[in-house]
Amino acid sequence: MATIDVPEQVSVLADAEALRKACKGWGTDEKAIISVLGHRNAVQRKQIRLAYEDLYQEDLIKRLESELSGDFEKAVYRWILDPADRDAVLANVAIKKLSPDHHVIVEISCTRSPEELLAVRRAYQARYKHSLEEDDLRPSEIAPTSIDITTSNRGGQSDSGGLRSSRHIKEVKGCRSLVPEMLSDDQLLVALVSAFRYDGEEINTRVANSEAKILHEAVKDKEFNHEEIIRILSTRSKMQLMATFNRYRDDHGTTITKNLEGDSGDEFLKTLRATIRCLNDPKKYFEKVLRNSIRRVGTDEDALTRVIVTRAEKDLKDIKELYYKRNSVPLDQAVAKDTTGDYKALLLTLLGKED
Amino acid sequence: MATIDVPEQVSVLADAEALRKACKGWGTDEKAIISVLGHRNAVQRKQIRLAYEDLYQEDLIKRLESELSGDFEKAVYRWILDPADRDAVLANVAIKKLSPDHHVIVEISCTRSPEELLAVRRAYQARYKHSLEEDDLRPSEIAPTSIDITTSNRGGQSDSGGLRSSRHIKEVKGCRSLVPEMLSDDQLLVALVSAFRYDGEEINTRVANSEAKILHEAVKDKEFNHEEIIRILSTRSKMQLMATFNRYRDDHGTTITKNLEGDSGDEFLKTLRATIRCLNDPKKYFEKVLRNSIRRVGTDEDALTRVIVTRAEKDLKDIKELYYKRNSVPLDQAVAKDTTGDYKALLLTLLGKED
Structure with a gap:
């Protein structure tokens, strides 16, 4: 609610x-x-x-x-935009960061409905004149190898950043335009962004059984970036995936996300865990993002604003309840403690505080 | 026209x-x-x-x-359906064939506009209660490995066939649920079906240059199923790809499709060539499908019907002109020679013959 x-x-x-x-x-x-x-x-x-x-x-x-100005301006700007257009802006900001924020891409791809995600892709193209998927592959980093550095006719938009940029740099430095091994972080993100999942109720128990098995084999062998994992997570309906994750837990006595914990420095593993959490239980995922954004030394205003602004018209009431259960502090109280001024006033209003 | x-x-x-x-x-x-x-x-x-x-x-x-009954019934059935629903049926029939017809999937993914392709994916889900992408990965072939062969609750639809079926069989026989090397035919098809390309006019010359180079490197090294080829063909806008293919020809004195000719038994190479031809010049591609469907010993009615029915309201007039230029025989004359009865009468009507 x-x-x-x-x-x-x-x-x-x-x-x-x-x-x-x-x-x-x-x-x-x-x-x-x-x-x-x-x-x-x-x-x-x-x-x-x-x-x-x-x-x-x-x-x-x-x-x-x-x-x-400041955080208040940012929050008002995000709030006033159409939801799909806002997601397009959030995705673009996340990709253009010096160290791109893959979680935002995962969040938008996996917590929005299939039709909402399409609307975001459409809004992205209208705004930036190319597709969101293409921004996983920004061109500027490979420019040094090209012969003709004609300036493109794209007005205004920056060519820097991008989810795949570090890889392209690697390719250029290695004097080889193709790297044979895959960096599946990109592949996973492109697949998630391109997904248009079946949104109905029908599930297939047999598929849940066999794919729980496939996932477990891959996790056991630490082949986290295996093509099959990406295929399952990016094509199956959310209902189907829930059945698969439940089956995994029933068969192996532990959740797949627990089995994926480990090396905290492994970026791909982090992205994979976020993907599964967004698909399996988005409200719980959002509660955790809020918790981390407040708990940090120095509030993460970007994350805090993002979750409140994008969920206020959707399910923020449920997320507030989860937050209270988990932290024994009401969310508005925690937000009030960590923010100030007009920014604080706007967030509390969106959280449903009476004037 | x-x-x-x-x-x-x-x-x-x-x-x-x-x-x-x-x-x-x-x-x-x-x-x-x-x-x-x-x-x-x-x-x-x-x-x-x-x-x-x-x-x-x-x-x-x-x-x-x-x-x-017969070819006439099939043609009437295809003709009367909504275009998006018709494409969903065509894709499903192609996938369910004993030897799946990848060209139809390529054709639908690459010659329809981005919004039309979305409509097809939507229609597919409404009809078959799962996504088109998932049908690259039909479950029944992996069933023997699963413990619980509960019958799924999917009414009516067959679980057989599917673009990835041969691979899954291989996995099961090999007593290993994961095959490490990729079969990129599937990957290419899933990526093409999932594409939602930017449909505007803006292109980036720098990208065209650098990606023509990347494509040439891959083709030169015979790495046809390289991730970069799939990435470029499935995410770039059609205008952008035309610029890239033109650049390729300017830089290397020959078209990329010419460079991809070779082993005629290589299925992936065939799919790749069809992809590039559909993206680069769909009318020319359709002319060739018509030519082959008629030229064969035993007309290929499925292909003939498909092209006439799907293009009659779009660009069949232009395709007819191309056909005449290429074969020195008017298309309706060639069709009349190769078909009979009501089926022939319907095709000629759709081709614009006056009653």
Whole structure:
């Protein structure tokens, strides 16, 4: 269940006017911005943007970006976007990081519904003029080997970063354009992003049995990046995978994620565990992301904002309950302790705090 | 351009009545069926089906199936379906063959637009209750290794066939549930089916240069099933790939498909060539499928029907022109020579012959 509190009657025009007033003149009325946007759902926020543009011939998002700053600006920006467009932005930011954040890609690929993931891929292409899958393979790192370094006609977007960049650098340095062994982290991510899983209820018990066996063989032999693991995790429906993971536990007395614990420095293993947790129990996964984002020395605002903003209209109420059970502290209390100012006020509003 | 000839004014009700009349009583009026359905586009055919069901509480498709037979029945059945649903059926038939027909999967994945391919994947799931990608990996062949052979709850659909079946059999016989070396035919097909390419105009010249080089290295070293080839062919936009293939030809004085000719018994190489031809010049590809389907001793009706039915509303006019240029015989003449009866009459109608 959702946490945001939306009034029964909403006037999109009045909202646009209130936001204009909050932005006008000296200083900005952040409280007014929160009290409007923090209580509107995705459809309403979109209507407000359209009404605002109609009334004032100005892009509301750009205006807010110029008025606000820091974590608060980031959170407002993420919140106001359409969910699919927001995921496209989150994925792009994660990929472009100096050390790309694979967990965000896994999270978006595996916790959204098949149709939602398609919408993200569509939004990504509309925004960045190439596919999300291609951004696993950014071109700039291989440029030094090419003869003609013509500037591409892609306006604005950066060519740096990318999930596969370190590999391409390796290839270039090794004076060989092809590396025979696979780096399956890329392969796993591309397969997860490309998935369009069957979303129905029907499962096949026989497949669950045989694939639990295949997974166990691979895990036992420490062949974590085996093609079969990637194939199973990226093509099977979520219901089917739950049956397979249950079978695994029944047959071997322990969960597959437990069996995958080990070398904490192994990035592929980490990505694999996140994948299984996102597919098997997304709410539990999100609880853990929140817990880690707060528990760290120095809050991880990116993760905190991401989970609250993306789940507030979905299942944040359930995630809050899990958080309380696991940590014996209410989530809003933990968030309030770790954040300040308008940023704190927005997060607490999205968490369902009454004004 | 399309070949079918659709009148400006169409009455869906009158069409439904005409079809009912054609099916009623002793014998069937095949000519009447062709003169209605052969001159209606996909939207109209759908409306006719709905109107027919409304009027007579009977499924038009089922009725036609019971009235017709042979190649004519198959062609009518394929023609009357929604294009996405038809592709789902074609893909399923191709996969379930004793020796699966990979070319059909390549054709559907690479000649349809990204949104059309998504519609096919959606239709496939609605029809078969699992994803098209999963059918690369049919479960029944691995069943002998599993302990509990509980019957699955999937009604109706067959568990046999599948693109990966031969491999799974190999695994079972080899008493090893994982085969370390990759069979990239499967990998290529799954990647192509999962593709959701950027469909815009923007291309990156630098990428074209560097990837033409990567492709050439792989081809030179005969590493045809290299991960990089699959990655490039399954993620890049068609415009981008055309630029890459052009660059390849400019740099090396020959096309990549020419460089891929060789061992005619190599199935992977064949699939790879079909992929590149479908992506680079689909009309030319379809002309060749038609040519081969007619030229054979014993016409290949499946291929002939498939191309005519799937292209009649799209680009069959252009394909006809290519056919004439290449063979110095008009396509309808060649089709008329190789087919008979109602089947021949339907194909010629779809090819735009005036009644």
